[in-house]
Amino acid sequence: MARPTPLSGFPEWLPDGRLVEQHVLDVLRRTFELHGFAGIETRAVEPLDQLLRKGETSKEVYVLSRLQEEEVDRTAGLGLHFDLTVPFARYVLENAGHLAFPFRRYQIQKVWRGERPQDGRFREFVQADIDVVGAGELPYHYEVELPLVMAAALGALQEIGVPPVRILVNNRKVAEGFYRGLGLDDVEAVLRSIDKLDKIGPEKVAALLVADAGADETSARACLELAAISGSDEGVIDAVRALAADKGVSNELLDEGLAELGALVRAASVRAPGVVVADLKIARGLDYYTGSVYETVLVGHEQLGSICSGGRYDTLASDGATTYPGVGLSIGVSRLVSRLIGAGLVRATRSVPSAVLVAVGSEEARERSDEVAARLRARGIPVEVAPSAAKFGKQIRHADRRGIPFVWFLGEDGTADQVKDIRSGEQVDADPAVWVPSADDLWPRVVPTGSGEDPARRDG
């Protein structure tokens, strides 16, 4: 077998990169659980008819077939899920009788999309989602809470070197109310045009609004003026009100949306100052959002696109008798981690769990080394035993190559064991019943690259 080459769009990490990813996942999970979200995991496959209910994504679905099947029936079969929302909606319907609503769940899994890979876009990637779903109704305050949970989760990652984030929020009711107040009733067409602002600029969007959304020059310009409003305090609400008054727009839905958006901005300014910004150009193409919508950028890496998006949807699922409204956000973990590793923002202090390599004096005495390793592990210290009873210099080099900071030498003929810090060269007597490495050395840690916290370099 020749050396295989990576598959484009299917990211994999070396062990030190996987440590970064695992740490990010652990921090997210802990933050979600501190906020009372229960973890679930759904199967990777869904019936194709479920996956294809939305038109736009249908082309990206990977279809499964069994090798021994005569031919692939593309209508009756199974496909890999392309997000975690469709499976969650199905899970809620399937298990509604066993869940307590409002149901708070997080879900961290891989998803697959058969699209052309490019920077920050993968065909297989990990998402971390939180949603709250109600049975019949879901109060607005969850639309305030959920982006703040994500702000807490992403904020907790700053200590390892993740840049600060900015969560951009808007409210569908504001946009829809304003457009309708201008006489533009094809709201989806307006949203689709506005969604292209960052890509094609205001002039071309104005032309699109006229061509596709039934706008005239004046109303197109008003839409662009609304989209230009942003801010992190309630002044942004006043600005929208002033614009609406100026354009002669008066609409109940607009008022309702502004009240909601104002409540979100106000709460965010207390609980996550500077993180949440109302940005009236955030449109989110998907037509099932009915209230708040969210996008999130890494400050300094805005061109990466949103790393955490979502919104409110009045109908996450429905079984006819009951409708389940929800609000949720999804972190693109692979996109984030790939940037952290690719841009060298974070690193692991070592690539193996072991804090200690127990040296082996002779193969006949390997059992003694195993015994010391077992005693250290019983006290929570990660340990491995040397692969062979080579000369001690070679065993130390083995530890060094793997980034293991300590080598343990067994005493002979009644002398004490000794442990050597191979970075400083310091070697001291040690008892496997009491010795501990420093807290910094116990487990590999994930740290900002610029922090100088590299054990291998401490004495160099």
Added chain:
Amino acid sequence: MARPTPLSGFPEWLPDGRLVEQHVLDVLRRTFELHGFAGIETRAVEPLDQLLRKGETSKEVYVLSRLQEEEVDRTAGLGLHFDLTVPFARYVLENAGHLAFPFRRYQIQKVWRGERPQDGRFREFVQADIDVVGAGELPYHYEVELPLVMAAALGALQEIGVPPVRILVNNRKVAEGFYRGLGLDDVEAVLRSIDKLDKIGPEKVAALLVADAGADETSARACLELAAISGSDEGVIDAVRALAADKGVSNELLDEGLAELGALVRAASVRAPGVVVADLKIARGLDYYTGSVYETVLVGHEQLGSICSGGRYDTLASDGATTYPGVGLSIGVSRLVSRLIGAGLVRATRSVPSAVLVAVGSEEARERSDEVAARLRARGIPVEVAPSAAKFGKQIRHADRRGIPFVWFLGEDGTADQVKDIRSGEQVDADPAVWVPSADDLWPRVVPTGSGEDPARRDG
């Protein structure tokens, strides 16, 4: 959308079941890391030609196609991995220049097999693998170490109610040497027949040996006598030697295998007494094993089949210049967890992370409740806030329905906050800066079902 029905062979758990699975995965991960295994994750897909290298499993592969492809090219495409060994071998070859050998890795991921689902067999399931792989060579002592790591991992699960395990070990060299010493040179045919012992019984296996493996009545009977030997101390080695002498069998490979098997049994009797049993009928159908082979049964649930299997393979991978031998075992996590849940052996003390529900006096004062929740979370206590400012009785019932043990009431007009244990009804003054629940109540725990540790029942 009507209520969907589960897909056979694709297990999913309710939140309390997922807590059990997550706990099992956490314990396995921690044990593997304490033993110095680095975690990796590989993509879910591999090129089909890689997946189809082994004949027997080829029929079970799920093939991927993109929905917009005109037709499925079943020879050039991608398939879902059916185990974690094939992807690991590919990963080692792809990244050999970046890995330090012997490379110790664990890998916990889903795998997919398009086979007919039945009890304990799934089409999508989680495996937890450990392997050590060397570049060019790999000393025998790893064949002793790896089953003992699995014994430690599975043993650590006993405190949540997982039954003890018995790891059955054999050595290919013993079997092959014995068969060759009997004049039976089609070793694979003998192994395939012996592998059916539990299913069809000794008489039919004897007939198979004669029909398929070139045995006569006498040598067939000798094979069955070898397969009948088992034991957890070195007496088993003596028994094999006595049988060989009795049958006039003398073979170098047999001697080498017996020395290895003896070393494993001896080490296991010290480090995991009673767990490892040499069982000469363990054959493992797969022809790439070249030394030790392992199977593991849950005591009292033997009919479930092996929950942890593996062995030594001299050629895990090869790039022409270097051959990579390995030894590894794989836990069938879904099979294990499904039995734990299905047989009611274990349970979670509650199904949500939250230890506390903060009550809401009025929607206008929700911010005060949010603030208390934030203060408790900052001290590591999982908390959620009541969904609505309903009457307190209703808020308490909401906590009760979700299994949340404590409800927090904010003080009014300068009086202290209070916290109520809704199981005992006890309500006391509490300060969000210092109050803590008992360690047992802080997070949901996974416990043996018979332990009576059910918070909801403590005062009942």
